[in-house]
Amino acid sequence: MIEHCFSQSAARTAKELIVISADPGLWRRSQAPLIEYVEKIKAPKPVVLYYKKLIPLMYRWGIFNSLAPLKWLMATIAGFFRPISRSPFTRRDLQEVAIKSAALAAENFVLALTAQGFQTCMMEGFDEWRVKRLLKMSWSERVVMVVGCGEAAPDGTWGPRFRLPLESVVKEV
Ligand SMILES: Cc1cc2nc3c(=O)[nH]c(=O)nc-3n(C[C@H](O)[C@H](O)[C@H](O)COP(=O)(O)O)c2cc1C
Incomplete structure (x- = not known):
């Protein structure tokens, strides 16, 4: 595993290496228990419709992303009249959704x-x-992040912390 992380010092010196992955197809597994849950708690109708109708519509990409143009067209037309979710359309878009969740899990x-x-x-x-x-x-899975964990070794990082100036990463509007 260390070699697959290019033998970098953070990997070599870690006690454990945890791999965080994302799978764009996993929504299918969560759908049934989520529907059961929102029905059980008598969630508002739009919430039930979201899990029952909108999620399967938005999260399917079809063979070779064949559903993507249709979904794009529907969203673009509806989007003229009201704010609308403009993604995911393709398998790649859904990977992005899964990667966001996995990255949040990594941070936690x-x-x-x-x-x-x-x-x-x-x-x-x-x-x-x-x-x-x-x-x-x-x-179909993506490797999002490998996390080196343990007690920091003196040679775990190659230098002191670096921070970009706050104003270069925060935009106030
Ligand atoms: C997306 C991403 C990829 C990173 N990849 C590496 C990496 O491969 N090797 C490494 O030593 N640090 C990598 N870093 C930097 C460390 O994770 C960094 O130490 C961490 O973001 C915390 O920084 P801090 O200790 O300065 O707060 C990466 C950071 C991010 C956000």
Whole structure:
């Protein structure tokens, strides 16, 4: 695994390497329990419709993204008249949705470990294809992040912390 992270020091010195993955097809697994839940708690009708009708419509991409042009057209027409969700249309779009959730999970995981007094390093520097093969992941999954965890080694990072000026990353409108 360390080699698949290019043998970088954060991987070499970590006690554990945790791989965070995302799968754009997993929504199918969560749909039934979510519908059961919103019906059980008697959620407002738009919420039930969202899980029952809108999610299956938006989260299916069809063979070779064949549903994407139709979904794009429907969203674009409806979008002239009211604010509307303009994504996901393609499998790639849905990967983006899954990756957002997985990245949030990665952040929570890192914060939880930090709160327990451990150190982490989130890494994007890895060979995704090799990591997937090593962990026997399905072709549809994406490796979002490899997180090195443990007690920080003196040589774990190659230099002191660097911060960009706040005004270069925050835009006030
Ligand atoms: C998307 C992303 C990819 C990163 N990839 C790597 C990596 O491959 N190797 C590494 O040493 N640091 C990598 N970093 C930087 C570390 O995760 C960094 O230490 C972390 O963001 C926390 O920074 P801080 O300790 O300065 O707060 C990456 C950061 C981000 C946001």
